[in-house]
Amino acid sequence: MKLYQTLSLAAALSGMVLIASAQQLPINDGPFKPTEESLKNYKYPEWFKDAKFGIWAHWGPQAVPRQGDWYAKKMYEENSTQYKYHLEHYGHPSKFGYKDIIPLWKAQKWDPEKLMALYKKAGAKYFVSMASHHDNFFLWNSKINRWNAAQMGPHKDVVGLWQKAAKKNGLKFGVSEHLAASYTWFQAAHSADTAGQYKGVPYDGNNPGYFDLYHTKGDPKDRGWLTTNTEWHKQWFADVKELVDTYHPDLLYSDSQLPFGDVGRSMLANFYNGNAAFNKGQMTAVYNCKEPSRGMWAQDLERGVQDSISAYPWQTDTSIGDWYYRTGQQYKSGTDIIRMLTDIVSKNGNLLINIVQTPEGDLEPDMLNTLEEIGNWTAANGEGIYGSRPWKVYGEGPSTIKANQKKGHFGGLSDEGKFTASDIRFTTNGNKLYAFLLDVPPGDIQIASLGKKSKLNAKKVLSVKLLGSNARINWQQTDDALVIKKPANLPAWKVLGLKVELSK
Helix, strand or coil, X not given: CCHHHHHHHHHHXXXXXXXXXCCCCEECCCCCCCCHHHXXXXXXXXXXXXXXXXXEECXXXXXXXXXXXXXXXXXXXXXXXHHHHHHHHCCCCCCCXXXXXXXXXXXXXXXXXXXXXXXXXXXXXXXXXXXXXXXXXXXXXXXXXXXXXXXXXXXXXXXXXXXXXXXXXXXXXXXXXXXXXXXXXXXXXXXXXXXXXXXXXXXXXXXXXXXXXXXXXXXXXXXXXXXXXXXXXXXXXXXXXHHHHHHCCCEEEECCCCCCCHHHHHHHHHHXXXXXXXXXXXXXXXXXXXXXXXXXXXXXXXXXXXXXXXXXXXXEEEECCCCCCECCCCCCCHHHHHHHHHHHHCCCEEXXXXXXXXXXXXXXXXXXXXXHHHHXXXXXXXXXXXXXXXXCCCXXXXXXXXXXXXXXXXXXXXXXXXXXXXXXXXXXXXXXXXXXXXXXXXXXXXXXXXXXXXXXXCCCEEEEEECCCCCCCCEEECCXXXXXXXXXXXXXXXXXXXXXXXXX
């Protein structure tokens, strides 16, 4: 019997309180109720505002075919590239379905402690483990769902082992859930070919013995990203509740807007209250979803960034390549990621980036090289990133003109900005102003925002230092700009960080 069918009994036994909502769902006792009025009392924890940079393991059985994202769905979409690949390499999905891919995921080269040490060295301050993608396969040791990594595939509690490694390395720990969209996403598994040798032969998702993986067949009209089926809403609540009540993460990410109305608000109140109780009143909880926060959570923009300084902390989530391993894919460079990081931080945001793992669980050499490049940069320039806050403006230069930036996937600007040597991003910490040049200028450096007659800065410039360099910096504050003579020897990276000390 599903946990969501016995939640009332579980609540009574564990001392949880029932909130009078449409679903009568049990949430952990505490100050938060499943209402907007209550959730607006949320306070962003300092760790998230200071952290700025996190790494994500968007990893699971869908990596096995080495065909990139959404394999579990697209292998059931007749004539798709993934369907054709599956037919050639594994057989027809009526005979060899996604359930048969799962045992092939062994993760035999996965070393979470070794990887976490690399991520810490790269400068990450928090780490997020995928808990379940839309494939409904849980990477935690679940009592609800037999389709989980502790019982199948690698036979390891992936979430638990990631968490142990993160804590050992002093990183905050988060989990991502993509379950709310899985109910409609996985309906393709209930289809059949419309032509050819297997015309009309049902795919394995139609077998009732596997409904606990593929879900039951839904209403044909229920095809939105988030299902309208209220029973599935309750199932989602129970699944996420088990996850957060078992592992007590510092961060929870949902791959959608806050799902399912009152049910979603109940989930969020449960997470916040449980986190506060687990941490003896000192709440560390951050919730990410793809919806403006109004102060109730940290809005997430997938492969996109804000176009201005946000009043609320927020996050970009993106990947260094495809979301899952794909043979021959192109990756972002270390410079791409550093530019993105400085742009995001200047606007009061954080960057969470997926580092693509092989199906076996290790990293390819180019991933290791990129992590080393990022780590060298953050070691020298991190004082202008970690613990910083936005300045009066986020930057100057051509890329600050919105018309020059294309739209991102979820309402923001694209994370693939085209930056020039004239583009500068600002952060501040006390009387220190940090100016990051997003490319190496051909000649002298000019910062118009710090000119004597600039309306942005009335303070006197006391000193200028190039981060990562011991070179003496020659500078002059003119009416129009702070002019800095470019040193002959520069650090071995393209994004240059300047520390400008201003008078108090």
